[in-house]
Amino acid sequence: MAQLSSNIPSGPLADKWRKYKTEIKLVNPANKRKYKVIVVGAGLAGSSASATLAELGYQVETFVFHDSPRRAHSIAAQGGINAAKNYQNDGDSVYRLFYDTLKGGDYRAREANVHRLAEVSVNIIDQCVAQGVPFAREYGGLLANRSFGGAQVSRTFYARGQTGQQLLLGAYSALSKMVGQGGVKLHVNSEMLDLVVIDGVAKGIIVRDLVTGAITRHSADAVILATGGYGNVFNLSTYARGSNCTAIWRAYKRGACLANPCYTQIHPTCIPVSGDYQSKLTLMSESLRNDGRIWVPKKKEDCKKPPADIAEEDRDYYLERIYPSFGNLAPRDVASRAAKRMCDEGRGVGETGLGVYLDFAEAIERYGQQVANRNHLENPSKEKIRELGEAAVKERYGNLFDIYHEITNESAYKQPMRIYPAVHYTMGGLWVDYNLMSNVPGLFVLGEANFSDHGANRLGASALMQGLADGYFVVPYTIGNYLAGIKPGTRPTPDAPEFKAAEQHIRDFNNRLLNAKGKEPVNHFHKKLGKLMWDYCGMARTKEGLEKALVEIPKLREEFWANVNVPGSGETLNQALERAGRVADFIELGELMCRDALTREESCGGHFREEYQWPDGECKRDDEKFAHAAAWEFQGEGKTPLRNIEPLNYEFTKMSVRSYK
Amino acid sequence: MVAEKSSAKNISVTLRVWRQAGPAQPGKFVDYPAKDLNPNMSFLEMLDVINDGLEQKGEEPISFAHDCREGICGTCSLVINGKPHGPNKSIASCQTYMRSFSDGEVIVVEPFRAAPFPIVKDLVTDRSAFDKIQQAGGFISIRTGAACDANATPIPKEVADLAMDAAQCIGCGACVAACKNSSAMLFVSAKVSQLGLLPQGQPERDSRVLNMVATMDSLGFGNCTNQYECSAACPKAVSHDFIARMNRDYITASFRSAFRPKSAAAGDGA
Numbered sequence: 001m002a003q004l005s006s007n008i009p010s011g012p013l014a015d016k017w018r019k020y021k022t023e024i025k026l027v028n029p030a031n032k033r034k035y036k037v038i039v040v041g042a043g044l045a046g047s048s049a050s051a052t053l054a055e056l057g058y059q060v061e062t063f064v065f066h067d068s069p070r071r072a073h074s075i076a077a078q079g080g081i082n083a084a085k086n087y088q089n090d091g092d093s094v095y096r097l098f099y100d101t102l103k104g105g106d107y108r109a110r111e112a113n114v115h116r117l118a119e120v121s122v123n124i125i126d127q128c129v130a131q132g133v134p135f136a137r138e139y140g141g142l143l144a145n146r147s148f149g150g151a152q153v154s155r156t157f158y159a160r161g162q163t164g165q166q167l168l169l170g171a172y173s174a175l176s177k178m179v180g181q182g183g184v185k186l187h188v189n190s191e192m193l194d195l196v197v198i199d200g201v202a203k204g205i206i207v208r209d210l211v212t213g214a215i216t217r218h219s220a221d222a223v224i225l226a227t228g229g230y231g232n233v234f235n236l237s238t239y240a241r242g243s244n245c246t247a248i249w250r251a252y253k254r255g256a257c258l259a260n261p262c263y264t265q266i267h268p269t270c271i272p273v274s275g276d277y278q279s280k281l282t283l284m285s286e287s288l289r290n291d292g293r294i295w296v297p298k299k300k301e302d303c304k305k306p307p308a309d310i311a312e313e314d315r316d317y318y319l320e321r322i323y324p325s326f327g328n329l330a331p332r333d334v335a336s337r338a339a340k341r342m343c344d345e346g347r348g349v350g351e352t353g354l355g356v357y358l359d360f361a362e363a364i365e366r367y368g369q370q371v372a373n374r375n376h377l378e379n380p381s382k383e384k385i386r387e388l389g390e391a392a393v394k395e396r397y398g399n400l401f402d403i404y405h406e407i408t409n410e411s412a413y414k415q416p417m418r419i420y421p422a423v424h425y426t427m428g429g430l431w432v433d434y435n436l437m438s439n440v441p442g443l444f445v446l447g448e449a450n451f452s453d454h455g456a457n458r459l460g461a462s463a464l465m466q467g468l469a470d471g472y473f474v475v476p477y478t479i480g481n482y483l484a485g486i487k488p489g490t491r492p493t494p495d496a497p498e499f500k501a502a503e504q505h506i507r508d509f510n511n512r513l514l515n516a517k518g519k520e521p522v523n524h525f526h527k528k529l530g531k532l533m534w535d536y537c538g539m540a541r542t543k544e545g546l547e548k549a550l551v552e553i554p555k556l557r558e559e560f561w562a563n564v565n566v567p568g569s570g571e572t573l574n575q576a577l578e579r580a581g582r583v584a585d586f587i588e589l590g591e592l593m594c595r596d597a598l599t600r601e602e603s604c605g606g607h608f609r610e611e612y613q614w615p616d617g618e619c620k621r622d623d624e625k626f627a628h629a630a631a632w633e634f635q636g637e638g639k640t641p642l643r644n645i646e647p648l649n650y651e652f653t654k655m656s657v658r659s660y661k
Numbered sequence: 662m663v664a665e666k667s668s669a670k671n672i673s674v675t676l677r678v679w680r681q682a683g684p685a686q687p688g689k690f691v692d693y694p695a696k697d698l699n700p701n702m703s704f705l706e707m708l709d710v711i712n713d714g715l716e717q718k719g720e721e722p723i724s725f726a727h728d729c730r731e732g733i734c735g736t737c738s739l740v741i742n743g744k745p746h747g748p749n750k751s752i753a754s755c756q757t758y759m760r761s762f763s764d765g766e767v768i769v770v771e772p773f774r775a776a777p778f779p780i781v782k783d784l785v786t787d788r789s790a791f792d793k794i795q796q797a798g799g800f801i802s803i804r805t806g807a808a809c810d811a812n813a814t815p816i817p818k819e820v821a822d823l824a825m826d827a828a829q830c831i832g833c834g835a836c837v838a839a840c841k842n843s844s845a846m847l848f849v850s851a852k853v854s855q856l857g858l859l860p861q862g863q864p865e866r867d868s869r870v871l872n873m874v875a876t877m878d879s880l881g882f883g884n885c886t887n888q889y890e891c892s893a894a895c896p897k898a899v900s901h902d903f904i905a906r907m908n909r910d911y912i913t914a915s916f917r918s919a920f921r922p923k924s925a926a927a928g929d930g931a
Binding site: 048051052055066067068069070071072073075076085087123125126127128129130131132134135136137138139140141142143159160162165166169172173174176177179180186188211240241242274275277278279280282283403406407408409472473476517519520521522523524565566567568572573574575576 | 682683699701702703705706707709710712713714715716717719720721722724726727728729730731732733734735736752756758760781782785787788789791792795796797798799800801802803804805806807808809810811812814815816817818821822824825828829831832855856859861862
């Protein structure tokens with residue numbers, strides 16, 4: 001049974017991190033260069049950690065399966081990044097950001113971790129501005145903010161609809177600087193396929209060069225995984241096609257516990273599915289909910305009418321109706337389920353009936369009027385106001401409206417967008433303590449790959465915050481504390497027997513895939529898995545459905561290994577082989593997610609069990625039985641994994657029913 | 662526009678795809694029929710369908726680079742009918758939809774072609790040269806934790822907006838593929854301009870442009886002869902005005918570095 005000690009420092013909540021930093025062990029500068037740290041992944045968390053650790057003087061080797069670190073999927077985050085700067089003077093504070101994040105996570109995250117996240121949020125903005133990240137600014141030259149779901153203050157910093165891109169390019173520039181100076185050795189096109197554990201301690205990884213097919217062994221004093229989330233288990237999601245669970249799944253199979261895998265975030269505002277050939281769902285940033293109003297027709301018979309033909313009094317602005325104090329800015333899980341309820345009632349729109357409207361007509365009118373007033377236009381015509389309003393909306397959200405138009409061939413300036421929830425983020429991940437270290441000593445996990453800060457639901461604009469907090473401001477301290485306890489120069493060589501055995505294991509695994517020579521392409525199985533997961537472990541889950549999935553997924557796994565066809569060899573670029581390995585892991589992870597969802601007999605955040613709801617359809621938590629993180633421990637192939645528990649103690653906040661009404 | 666979408670009929674096309682087993686092997690065009698395609702299918706989804714069919718038959722799928730499929734990661738890199746990123750302006754290959762093609766069309770698909778981007782396999786090229794240019798100076802040297810308050814230096818909105826226009830570059834390399842000289846000047850000038858416009862970027866402004874341009878030249882990229890094919894092909898419509906800005910910066914920096922008195926302390930590795 002795994003030892004799960006959260007290692008939260010004692011003392012008052014607001015002092016814990018400061019106290020921790022003053023008490024940890026340090027590594028002296030001459031010794032830092034004797035330690036080697038492997039970082040896997042180069043998104044926000046991986047790039048920022050690599051750059052910062054190299055600046056401190058550690059030898060860093062960074063591995064990324066993309067052809068460049070700048071391709072990591074953090075690049076696609078649109079809306080923004082939260083920070084408790086209170087530049088708007090609207091009452092924000094570190095405590096409020098902490099409280100909103102904890103409540104937003106439906107009281108299923110650790111207080112101490114979340115408070116630290118809120119504390120360092122302010123440093124992130126300073127750091128990024130100093131790197132030259134061109135955040136949006138006001139006319140006076142100061143930084144601009146906007147609002148995001150689950151908050152009543154404007155604390156979100158943004159760079160048009162491309163905030164993730166700009167933050168990643170900032171971290172990438174820091175990483176590039178250190179690569180150029182020789183502080184980081186960068187391995188691109190390099191996919192981690194196994195974790196090497198020696199005497200219970202993480203000491204290296206096995207890597208496949210995706211271009212040459214070469215499989216190599218790499219040893220280190222510590223290994224950091226910053227490999228992102230596993231939402232592609234659903235096949236269709238807003239993730240990049242290459243995003244995968246392989247690194248964390250293979251670490252799990254080497255003993256790292258996987259916590260709360262069933263916590264998945266379904267984002268309310270995505271472009272609806274249009275056909276079975278589809279490979280990808282596209283997000284429409286949550287920032288649109290600042291100005292867009294979400295509605296469906298009140299009457300079922302209106303659903304097929306053009307939206308312009310539906311009178312104002314026949315429209316149901318259901319978020320504003322049900323959640324008057326947060327309205328269209330209700331948190332993601334709440335907004336997604338509400339959309340599902342409307343569609344389940346038969347009031348969904350679009351060809352499939354799985355869609356709701358996100359309408360900008362009112363915002364266009366309001367902005368148009370504002371601009372007209374500012375410019376002292378006398379009696380402007382309706383058309384003029386519309387024109388001015390469209391220009392104002394274009395300035396705020398132009399790139400999102402363009403994306404919507406490319407995909408749907410419809411103009412959201414002229415008619416409301418159609419949106420529907422889609423898989424967007426996974427709150428679950430490898431279990432880590434306050435140091436961001438897993439239960440396998442020496443294995444650190446950052447960003448979306450860990451389970452730490454978002455509980456059962458993540459608020460908008462908090463993923464970028466967490467990735468950069470972990471990489472720039474947390475792990476550089478905590479890893480030093482760990483390395484200070486290891487004698488420099490004791491790192492094993494990559495010729496140790498454990499390395500050779502792990503390499504052979506990976507060679508055998510890949511050969512098994514290449515030699516299956518069945519009849520179906522990899523995508524066939526990925527689609528089937530995605531459908532099972534969406535139907536039984538998606539927005540609403542039931543005991544019956546999950547039990548069914550737990551029968552179907554193992555069957556799919558068998559079918560996969562018997563009938564997959566992976567052409568080509570392992571000695572060159574082979575994209576089918578890459579996908580096959582990832583889908584094999586997704587199938588196993590999907591099973592664990594269903595098991596986790598089945599055993600968590602409550603509803604919380606993104607995990608909604610139909611059996612556990614309040615009469616109004618909201619999540620009904622069971623704090624007596626489930627105020628804990630479930631950390632699953634691998635017990636061997638074909639064996640039921642062990643469910644370990646880390647109790648969550650709320651010392652400083654009161655767990656309450658989460659209400660946004 | 663809605664009517665056009667719902668009434669649109671499925672189409673069939675022939676794909677003429679560049680297949681090349683490896684960097685040293687010769688390549689050739691191979692035709693693949695693609696039948697009964699929904700016009701709302703993306704170009705890459707169409708390639709997925711073709712690849713699924715090939716894999717089912719045990720044939721190697723067409724290798725192509727792709728990831729986010731929403732036009733921001735810069736991975737996709739197809740030349741479609743002779744144009745980097747295909748027929749439509751200001752989008753990446755992944756944002757090209759089959760509605761841009763007509764029934765019965767023969768569509769030629771090639772990799773980005775430029776000497777500094779050697780072909781890896783089929784439609785995949787090696788664009789690591791871009792990373793090398795970044796490593797030579799595409800950054801502001803700020804150590805983590807050393808920053809002052811973010812609002813300490815106000816930056817005029819127009820300046821921040823212009824820096825953002827430059828910063829939008831996704832690093833795909835279409836500018837190089839579109840240029841008869843295989844010039845990377847749009848890519849390099851975008852980063853030089855973004856950082857050179859901002860107050861934070863001033864201390865390294867000269868060394869940045871000199872080092873990035875020197876690295877660009879050493880990697881075999883050509884020079885700009887003002888045809889502007891780069892910005893026409895750019896999925897983010899990054900303006901060639903930034904090339905002019907970089908040229909000004911480069912000349913100024915060259916003069917300054919030639920005539921600047923050197924400090925006795927400089928270069929002692931402190």
